[in-house]
Amino acid sequence: MGIQERKEREKERRRQQIIVAAKRVFSQKGFNKATMEDIAKEAELSPGTLYLYFKNKEELYASLSLRILQYLHIRVEHVNKEVMPPEEKIDALMEAMYDVYDFDPLIIINMFHLQSSETLKNLSPQLLTEIKDLSSKSIGAIATIFEGGIQSGLFVEKHPTALADIFWSLFSGVVLWEASKKIINAEKDYLKPTLKAAFEIFRKGITKG
Amino acid sequence: MGIQERKEREKERRRQQIIVAAKRVFSQKGFNKATMEDIAKEAELSPGTLYLYFKNKEELYASLSLRILQYLHIRVEHVNKEVMPPEEKIDALMEAMYDVYDFDPLIIINMFHLQSSETLKNLSPQLLTEIKDLSSKSIGAIATIFEGGIQSGLFVEKHPTALADIFWSLFSGVVLWEASKKIINAEKDYLKPTLKAAFEIFRKGITKG
Amino acid sequence: MGIQERKEREKERRRQQIIVAAKRVFSQKGFNKATMEDIAKEAELSPGTLYLYFKNKEELYASLSLRILQYLHIRVEHVNKEVMPPEEKIDALMEAMYDVYDFDPLIIINMFHLQSSETLKNLSPQLLTEIKDLSSKSIGAIATIFEGGIQSGLFVEKHPTALADIFWSLFSGVVLWEASKKIINAEKDYLKPTLKAAFEIFRKGITKG
Amino acid sequence: MGIQERKEREKERRRQQIIVAAKRVFSQKGFNKATMEDIAKEAELSPGTLYLYFKNKEELYASLSLRILQYLHIRVEHVNKEVMPPEEKIDALMEAMYDVYDFDPLIIINMFHLQSSETLKNLSPQLLTEIKDLSSKSIGAIATIFEGGIQSGLFVEKHPTALADIFWSLFSGVVLWEASKKIINAEKDYLKPTLKAAFEIFRKGITKG
DNA sequence: CATGAATGAGAGTTCATTCAT
């Protein structure tokens, strides 16, 4: 078993090595302009090897998103499990979102590229299921947090999942729009303060009275 | 003059014909999988003809976004110019956003694809300038609307442009996320109610007291 | 008849106008990179009009060479007809070659491009015949000049046509090679002195004793 | 080492295989009408493979010329190094030129196509440098041969490099012109005797007294 | 397992030529 396990671990490590390289390349060049050879070079592997670990370019790409989603899920679940009053939970949730962004500022944009477009349809069912699962679990966890606030009479009585969707939309919308602005205007990066203001408005907006 | 004018009009009509075809094809297949030949066929033209009206595939693509931005700009300016109390202006603004979405439900997603990625850098300076211009004018107009509310003591004292950015982020975030959900889950389309709820929260969030 | 004639003349003038424009464009860009649209623009005509005067791009191109050949032929015949001793005729011939070069320094290079390659096979029989005719007439005229020198015992007894071929080869070889050197090294233009030296050597080489 | 070396050799062999195929196709069709697919088929390879060995069509084309130049250089240097009286060296030089022609009768024409035109500007600096280098080295070596004759009082006192340029021009001029004649008239091939006569004239022309 | 040379389908784009006006 020991040997088997070690092999498993090594295989997984190699996968991560590829994903990390792919992240760098995709972030720099975008999905289309990034070639498998670019990624192979970045990972110091040969192009053929990538196909031992990923069925094709699209699955490799999707795996990046999956990695973000895993991180998001962990962070949100963690907030969810802690015992604290709803207001503090919201704070913690917002904090978690900053961390998600910091975990991978560029790739979160690509994640939307992935979802808002062509790729999704060609993924293997298994990978697609994983993505769906993690998405809905994460949104579910966020919803649970809001539910707590509603039940304690703190928040307005809206459907918790709707609140979660809106919260996530606001977060990703701000990230995307600030990124767009930076590309267009090469302006200063206002992400953090804008996100803070957005969260304040959101919190006030869902708070009763 | 008559002949010249008629030619101008016909040229413009042809451009629109191509844009409409491109919109359909890009929306269905995404930027990469859509080929110029696909678009030419959809427009019932030959591939070469597309290049008489658009420098290359990327400029054609960018022109779609420009069209949305033009519509957005017109609608927002219109709201801006009307004489009514701030609360009603906000209502009108939200109404305008619904219309923007209805004007082109799919392509607004592609617009983000455009901005959040590789393409933007290869556009002709002129087109890029137009996009920048319309973007900032539109955001500016939205900001002016909020400014009215702030000055009349109705809204919290935040920087109007920041509010505009957040408002736009919220709108586009919801549109994108609902679209993503639809692709992943092939669920019912919750866009309209979610957008309504989001706007309500936002309005409450920026209203004083 | 008057009207007919005038039309003829105008048609010919238009042809020349196109040829002149084509010469400029071909000289600048070479055969392949020069487009019919380039030439049309240079001639201030529309692309379609070019086809009223030339069957296709290759015939237009060939017509340039024909023009050089016509000039060459006239000049050489002129030398031929004058009454003077052979030595002076050779001088006059060499002088004529300088003028041919000055008449069109760049296009003489293209002329070789034309002959040494692909185009020639697709010309209309008529044009091809004209080119053949002028070529052989010109070479023939040069040969006659040399023949005079041979008969007067001045030049070595070689076949006059062979001498003419070699003389022409030397001339065109020097023109081409000096042009090549200029492209490769962007050096000073040594054409005139090199041509002079080449002609001196040639003259000495065919002079008896 | 063994494996590495074998791979190197195979890579070089593949390059030569492509060059040989390209030579055939270019010679038959000329630069423009020859397509990369033609060449690939001739080489029994796929189009993509050509691009593993040559950056683009133009570089492939230029590489043919380089091959001639390499041969020219070797032959001329060889003559240069031998110890023999100047008259014999000139004979050997002329002999070498025949061999250069035999080495590749058709492509020498294309070489002029290359130099006398558009292509040269788009080559990679490295390749261009190699071409420049070999050209000037070869001309330099020819010049050295003539210099020997001048110093021994055998030849007229002209600049050796000028003599070399003229010699090379004469050679290539004859080759080109005889090829042109063959295309135009589909006549018998007079190259060898014409070249012989040309060289005789040239030799007489530079010999003192 | 890893390699990387080879593949070959397919893309974007150009441009000589045509033809309705």
Place this chain on the structure above:
DNA sequence: GATGAATGAACTCTCATTCAT
């Protein structure tokens, strides 16, 4: 005759993917 918008065949080149080693 002149136009110039439209054509569409044909080109070069790219790159995801495969497979013999």
